[in-house]
Amino acid sequence: MFCNKTTLGLISVLLIGFILTSCVSYKPRTVEVNRRSNYYRRDAHLIWPGSTESDLYMKDMSFAGNTLSGTVYQKPTPKAQRNNGFMANLYLDSSVVYPDSLPCKLAITTDKILKLEVYDSSVGKTIVYTFLSATAVAAVILVIFLATKESCPFIYSFNGSTYDFIGEIYSGAILPGLERDDYLPLPGLKPVNASYQLKMTNEVQEIQHTNMTELLVVDHSVGTNVLIDKYGKCHSYQALQAPILAHDADANNILDLISSRDSLRYLGGSNNHAKASDEMYLTFDRPNEEDEALLVFRGKNSFWLDYTMGQFFNMFGSKYAKWFKNQKTSKNQIQPNWALEQDIPLSVFLREHGEWKFVDYYYVVGPMADKDMVMPIDISNVGSDQIEIKLESGYLFWETDYVALGVGSRSPVYQEAVPISKAVSHDAKDLSGILKVSDKKYFTMPQIGNYAVLNFAVPALHQDCERTVFLHSRGHYEVLRKPSGNPDVKYLESFRQPGKMGQFSRELYLQKLKLAGK
Secondary structure (H helix, E strand, O other): OOOOHHHHHHHHHHHHHHHHHOOOOOOOOOOOOOOOOOOOOOOEEEEOOOOOOOOEEEEEEEEEOOEEEEEEEOOOOHHHHHOOOEEEEEEEOOOOOOOOOOOEEEEEEHHHEEEEEEEEOOOOEEEEEEEOOOOOHHHHHHHHHHHHOOOOOEEEEEOOOOEEEEEEOOOOOOOHHHOEEEEEEOOOOOOEOOEEEEEEEOOOOEEEEEEEEEEEEEEEEOOOEEEEOOOOOEEEEEEEEOOOEEEEOOOOEOHHHHOOOOOOOEOOOOOOOOOOEEEEEEEEEOOOOOOEEEEEEEEEEOHHHHHHHHHHHHOOHHHHHHHHHHHHHOOOOOOHHHHHHOOOOEEEEEEEOOEEEEEEEEOOOOOOOOEEEEEEEEOOOOOOOEEEEEEEEEOOOEEEEEEEEEEEOOOOEEEEEEEEEEEEEOOOOEOHHHHOOOOOOOEEEOOOOOEEEEEEEOOOOOOOEEEEEEEEEEEEEEEOOOOOOOOOHHHHHHHHOOOHHHHHHHHHHHHHHHHOOO
């Protein structure tokens, strides 16, 4: 929002360093988060509370230290007025001197910003509303993250009047060879005019290729819950149990952070400098007379993972475009197991007779919204009354809200795949034939602002059941980058080593802390 992506990235990590090393807890105060968007190159609305002067607008913004600078005008630029109705409102302290003449240059230290709002006039709602501390860290970092986000298609559900943000699909599928299926829960999805309606959007600097979309409609007994695992299998369960013990690699007690669905979360970041990974050790009471348990995880990836991967790709320099092109056809392209070797997904281990056994991993889900995921675990060989599980990932790559263990329910489950009944793109093209099945046909969104509206017929609800709906999609995307300079070939070759990405993440983090004087 405030400056170019390179500067934004630097400011982001400096603020991350401040937050992760501070002693106080932090929690964004968000009134409503039903939409996310890209705020890059948008104007800021400058407001002097209580002033009789007219409000002003700032463009061409940049940061230096703790100072925001830019050019101030009487009215927003035409480009900002056309930019989907988004505006960032900066409420300023009365000590900020109102300009005598316009346009002019203005510099504002962040301690003079009293409040920040991000407003979406298309739905008439304030989507981010944050009071600032003296350093304005919490609000600034939120907006910077939204501005620098590189992700996959965003999904919104229609509630009859507005679209509510749900999450992201096929995260991490950054190459054709990494294309995969995704199963996104759609909580609260309601039929409107006998149709389920979703919107799929491109809001970042990417080319997004969606192969297919369908709804998986699951009717299940009242009082039970269902989740679909990464292989497309549906699991029904009732009560879940939180861990009885939970600690990280530094032996810190993290039980309160991950035992319930709330604003608290475990962010990772071991103080052990020899470690390039984050680890959670969880102990559960063993379910009685059961050979299989269901591990339910709720969380998301960090924005730091986005930053780390961006720095990795920047090391290709001016050869990035050629490398990426070769990845589409080369037999030496990145394999799906490379991400696992680099600890980018979240790996799950089970302790059996004193040894840690790898079970499986959760796919990356992106940083924009928490996602509920399930994994079946064979516990038949655990010779104990307790189940010990380890979750492991690269340094600062995941944020964990909730982890619990349960067993499958034997109550009936009725699952139906519902194909698209109607799909229309932003330029009024019929997409229903393209998105109906997984094949070589793709709906491509090459630019920010591209979207598709997807409609699905609503099946009749089975008697004495409640319903949970999932979006099953498949696709991949290309991150648009233009790094310059010579590639760092020697250092890039080191990423053939398992775990190198986690080491790289920690190196970057320590560099930024040093730069920030922490």
